Amino acid sequence: xxxxxxxxxxxxxxxxxxxxxxxxxxxxxxxxxxxxxxxxxxxxxxxxxxxxxxxxxxxxxxxxxxxxxxxxxxxxxxxxxxxxxxxxxxxxxxxxxxxxxxxxxxxxxxxxxxxxxxxxxxxxxxxxxxxxxxxxxxxxxxxxxxxxxxxxxxxxxxxxxxxxxxxxxxxxxxxxxxxxxxxxxxxxxxxxxxxxxxxxxxxxxxxxxxxxxxxxxxxxxxxxxxxxxxxxxxxxxxxxxxxxxxxxxxxxxxxxxxxxxxxxxxxxxxxxxxxxxxxxxxxxxxxxxxxxxxxxxxxxxxxxxxxxxxx
Amino acid sequence: xxxxxxxxxxxxxxxxxxxxxxxxxxxxxxxxxxxxxxxxxxxxxxxxxxxxxxxxxxxxxxxxxxxxxxxxxxxxxxxxxxxxxxxxxxxxxxxxxxxxxxxxxxxxxxxxxxxxxxxxxxxxxxxxxxxxxxxxxxxxxxxxxxxxxxxxxxxxxxxxxxxxxxxxxxxxxxxxxxxxxxxxxxxxxxxxxxxxxxxxxxxxxxxxxxxxxxxxxxxxxxxxxxxxxxxxxxxxxxxxxxxxxxxxxxxxxxxxxxxxxxxxxxxxxxxxxxxxxxx
Numbered sequence: 001x002x003x004x005x006x007x008x009x010x011x012x013x014x015x016x017x018x019x020x021x022x023x024x025x026x027x028x029x030x031x032x033x034x035x036x037x038x039x040x041x042x043x044x045x046x047x048x049x050x051x052x053x054x055x056x057x058x059x060x061x062x063x064x065x066x067x068x069x070x071x072x073x074x075x076x077x078x079x080x081x082x083x084x085x086x087x088x089x090x091x092x093x094x095x096x097x098x099x100x101x102x103x104x105x106x107x108x109x110x111x112x113x114x115x116x117x118x119x120x121x122x123x124x125x126x127x128x129x130x131x132x133x134x135x136x137x138x139x140x141x142x143x144x145x146x147x148x149x150x151x152x153x154x155x156x157x158x159x160x161x162x163x164x165x166x167x168x169x170x171x172x173x174x175x176x177x178x179x180x181x182x183x184x185x186x187x188x189x190x191x192x193x194x195x196x197x198x199x200x201x202x203x204x205x206x207x208x209x210x211x212x213x214x215x216x217x218x219x220x221x222x223x224x225x226x227x228x229x230x231x232x233x234x235x236x237x238x239x240x241x242x243x244x245x246x247x248x249x250x251x252x253x254x255x256x257x258x259x260x261x262x263x264x265x266x267x268x269x270x271x272x273x274x275x276x277x278x279x280x281x282x283x284x285x286x287x288x289x290x291x292x293x294x295x296x297x298x299x300x301x302x303x304x305x306x307x308x309x310x311x
Numbered sequence: 312x313x314x315x316x317x318x319x320x321x322x323x324x325x326x327x328x329x330x331x332x333x334x335x336x337x338x339x340x341x342x343x344x345x346x347x348x349x350x351x352x353x354x355x356x357x358x359x360x361x362x363x364x365x366x367x368x369x370x371x372x373x374x375x376x377x378x379x380x381x382x383x384x385x386x387x388x389x390x391x392x393x394x395x396x397x398x399x400x401x402x403x404x405x406x407x408x409x410x411x412x413x414x415x416x417x418x419x420x421x422x423x424x425x426x427x428x429x430x431x432x433x434x435x436x437x438x439x440x441x442x443x444x445x446x447x448x449x450x451x452x453x454x455x456x457x458x459x460x461x462x463x464x465x466x467x468x469x470x471x472x473x474x475x476x477x478x479x480x481x482x483x484x485x486x487x488x489x490x491x492x493x494x495x496x497x498x499x500x501x502x503x504x505x506x507x508x509x510x511x512x513x514x515x516x517x518x519x520x521x522x523x524x525x526x527x528x529x530x531x532x533x534x535x536x537x538x539x540x541x542x543x544x545x546x547x548x549x550x551x552x553x554x555x556x557x558x559x560x561x562x563x564x565x566x567x568x569x570x571x572x573x574x575x576x577x578x579x580x581x582x583x584x585x586x587x588x589x590x
Contacts, residue, residue, distance in 0.1 A: 052431045080431070084427050086427075088423060088425050089425055090423075091423075104346075105342055147428070
């Protein structure tokens with residue numbers, strides 16, 4: 001199937017001389033949930049700003065549903081809805097007015113029934129006559145989503161949808177995005193919350209310093225790591241056999257974590273060694289490496305939000 | 312779809328075939344009306360600032376100058392100084408308000424950050440341009456109408472050439488609306504806009520023969536005035552009322568048209584390339 005977004009050799013150098021994108025190539029498949037993951041300043045926002053027509057590229061091409069975003073900008077932009085990172089909208093307007101305005105700007109005739117449906121789905125219907133300045137941050141975020149959906153785009157971009165929102169709203173947004181995805185909308189989000197990408201997205205592109213480091217399905221990415229963790233709690237004050245000592249990655253509160261390379265240390269071997277030593281096992285579980293481990297491996301740094309992501 | 316097909320399609324179809332859309336191609340009527348409406352609503356919600364205040368300022372000029380200059384010889388045969396003053400003041404107010412409307416609206420959107428909604432919309436440069444100019448002209452027309460209505464009970468104004476009047480209004484108001492758009496695109500903050508207003512718009516509008524006929528000026532200033540486009544805008548507008556002016560009406564129309572064309576070319580280039588907007 002033809003990809004819904006094709007980005008080829010995309011570059012962007014700002015007037016300041018800063019090279020934000022250094023030849024990005026990526027394709028987004030129709031109907032998937034796709035994450036652009038990367039540390040702050042990696043170029044994620046620049047990339048989606050170019051796709052959405054807000055920023056001019058320095059080189060390369062982008063097509064949205066087969067339409068070149070420059071030559072066929074009208075058709076391309078019709079397909080795209082964007083929820084920008086900043087909560088900027090007309091503070092003095094009512095929710096109702098601003099969502100209808102967005103629809104009109106996209107050249108679509110008024111459709112009060114559709115706008116009502118969108119507002120109800122986002123739990124904004126009761127607030128439709130409120131001025132935007134009177135709303136909480138979370139509600140403003142939802143107004144931005146309503147605006148982005150008002151012209152019925154087939155691709156929805158969300159730039160850092162979870163930045164600065166509380167856990168509850170984040171969960172609500174995730175389930176909303178999953179719903180949209182089920183209904184056939186392609187959803188692309190930028191995030192530096194690894195958990196978000198891991199739970200929600202089918203494929204992930206990791207971007208760093210203006211380049212795509214890797215594009216893979218979430219599972220492939222997670223499988224990349226050639227190791228996994230085994231956590232053991234030994235019964236009757238048992239002591240780990242010397243042979244397994246070199247594999248220990250962590251010991252805490254009587255729980256021992258072993259880092260096992262998939263090829264060299266099959267789990268069955270560990271159990272055989274424990275049995276041979278006559279040890280009782282009280283508790284055991286395995287932990288697969290998460291995106292954070294992979295992210296650090298690929299970019300060589302901690303994701304900026306990793307610390308802040310903990311609720 | 313053939314390359315040559317350039318017909319506007321009903322935007323309600325939502326689908327535009329590739330190849331028949333260009334930046335310079337006005338085809339999105341719904342988008343244009345939506346933006347125009349929004350721009351009108353913007354100044355309409357603060358009429359006190361956008362209409363009442365400039366009308367009062369202009370009427371104060373009228374009051375002060377008419378009193379101070381009372382009894383002076385008529386500028387043109389059969390035209391008293393007060394009569395002479397009113398069209399000039401109206402046009403000066405049109406010039407200043409057309410400029411203020413588009414420039415402050417765009418700069419405000421830039422600073423507030425909601426310009427992003429315009430940038431991502433599938434609006435072409437012409438729709439964007441036309442919406443801002445139309446809204447600025449509505450404000451200018453409102454200001455001019457209110458001024459004339461307030462002045463009429465006190466000053467008799469003949470209307471010699473209504474078509475010239477309308478033409479001069481549209482060309483001049485249009486030029487300044489476009490200049491405002493250019494200033495809004497270039498300005499990064501309100502300071503820049505204030506500089507534009509204080510160092511260009513205000514001096515040029517005061518030195519344009521609002522308060523006097525340029526024939527009364529000494530040689531250098533007389534010549535200098537003839538390089539000021541605002542002079543022709545005001546002079547041509549005055550012709551519409553009295554049928555007499557400092558220069559022939561054709562010259563005024565030519566200057567105002569040239570002004571509008573030049574500014575439109577610059578502005579359209581900026582909108583099409585995304586100069587300072589899409590960085």
